[in-house]
Amino acid sequence: MSDAGVIIIGAGHGGGTAAALLRQYGWQGPIRLVGEEPLAPYQRPPLSKAWLKGEADEEALILKPESFYAEAGIELMMDARVAAIEPAAKAVRLATGERFPYDHLIIATGAKPRRLHIPGADLDGVLTLRSAADAEALKAHLGPGKRIAVVGGGYIGLEVAASARYLGAEATVIEKEARILARVACKTLSDFFTRYHQDHGVAFEVAADVTAFEGADGKVVGVRLGDGRLIACDVALVGIGAPPDDHLAAHAGLTCDGGIVVDLEARTADPSIFAIGDVTRRPMPLYGRMFRLESVANALEQARHAACALTGRPAPAPEVTWNWSDQYDLKYQFAGLPLDADDVLVRGDPDQAKFAVFHLKSGVIQAVEAVNAPAEFMGGRLLIGQRKPVDPARLADVSVSMKEVAA
């Protein structure tokens, strides 16, 4: 090994955590953490929730104070863009022309919000939400009497709609599928969240195409739907997914297939190069296939994979994928993937805003979607990992505790 050390491209939640874990696990060599943003690694989940509502400040957002990195001997390069990875030379070239050699590289470039390529997409006030800067711009447009049009009924869109309502703004969610959350949750959840948001004053347009953003004086004033109607707004948020930011890896010849392909150690086809987080496509042993996961939990699990592999630690036990979303007073937690399910059952009562949907395959829980039901989430996650069949009748019966179901 040379003294080139580790370079981490992407100073988000995954990259920042990988750097800190390498030091925790005893990595002695140099660590360079290169990020395009002006902020030290921070948490993105609060941007659409607590931060947008003014309940969390920048200090709460950042994972560790900037001083930590210097103290830990981690060179944090902010506002720095990588132009290319040169795997043959084992070097990274920055946009400034500077080149840095590496012994090991960790790619943690995450994802970039998908944009709509339609007329008016460049108007002021047509926004996406990924970074703290994006959130700052969005926040400036929200408040009493303001109107937001949210294009895309996914988690980002719904969380922003909930936060907008909290801030006194009017919100309309426009979804191209027949139901919100169509890609990521079952119909019971879609119906529940639709009703809950409607009860909080959010309007929905489903099965609706967006054909243009209309503007006046360069600013967005409305979203034009396929049927000709205009949804008037002061700001529009486009939340229609975030493809992996894998162009550096692809240019470097690493195998990409809707994300950088990695193994269970988060290693790419090049043994010196790891990739972690939203940018990867990774094996999911529980389900016997490759999957691209977009979650903090996945980014942190893969940060542990890479840090363990680099420091010679045994690989950590496999985790069950999970994620969460906060909207209004709802805590929505979900675990596993509802693949190949042959049975779907509801435990609890959606009308009471406390329930869970379980997806089973031959009696084994594949996935759980839990609203204000932490025991169902935690018990479900445990059972998904154990692959132990459960009695569906007992699982659906709230008089049998989750502890008993899991016993």
Next chain:
Amino acid sequence: MAKVTYIEFNGAEHVLDVKPGLSVMEGAVKNNIPGIDADCGGACACATCHVYVQEPWLDKTGEKSAMEESMLDFAENVQDNSRLSCQIKVTDELDGLVVKMPESQH
């Protein structure tokens, strides 16, 4: 500032000055103390910031919410003094607090 002592499962002690208003979890994470993962960043959504509160501090850290209780129910190696450290706000009254970490958060 309140002094908080974090004791890893292997016995390694870390004594930190934590700013009141931060959670016990944030005090650990912001200083890169091993043994508290806090994957969800304090949303009480993951139970990976599990600690054992040492006496005489347990009562002083307050009551667990129903949410925290349910999350802890399924964490590993739970004891009577188990808490999720994201749910304990550091105050001047907690100056001297001692918490121990479990063997694993996952």
